[in-house]
Amino acid sequence: MLFILWWIIVGLIAGWITGKLMKGSGYGTIMDIIVGIIGAIIGGFIMRALGFSGQGGMIYTIIIAILGAVILTFLLRLITGKRA
Template sequence: MSFIWYILIGIASGFVAGKLMRGGGFGLVVNLIVGIIGGVLGGWLFGLVGITAGGIIGSLITSVVGAVVLLWIVGILSRSTGH
């Protein structure tokens, strides 16, 4: 059952990050990928500063923060390469 929660949180956080950073979502599959990578990145970043977030809401916040950072980095890289 926890695997299903990871997928749902990944989709939701990817969607929210897409809305925050670009004004729209990216589609189900890309939202899922951005959300999952964002969850890992957010967990790592939160761990660096000593923040722990538990539960579904904490996981969602961590994933959204990580996904926003991921999209920000991708945006910087795509501007520097001219795409």
């Protein structure tokens, strides 16, 4: 149960920071959390594919989630045509 709360917290932080980095207003609180969580999964997959282990602390996890969320947001904006 605690890991779900962890994912939501990391997703919220990553989604909010990604909204600021990508020069947009974000997608709203719930969608920012979802983009952050999916971004964390994407970022974790990319890092494992590059040979980095999944072990890390909170800062590492948030950075990887932001990386994945930025990639996801970029792809979403390409598909939907939404620009900042």
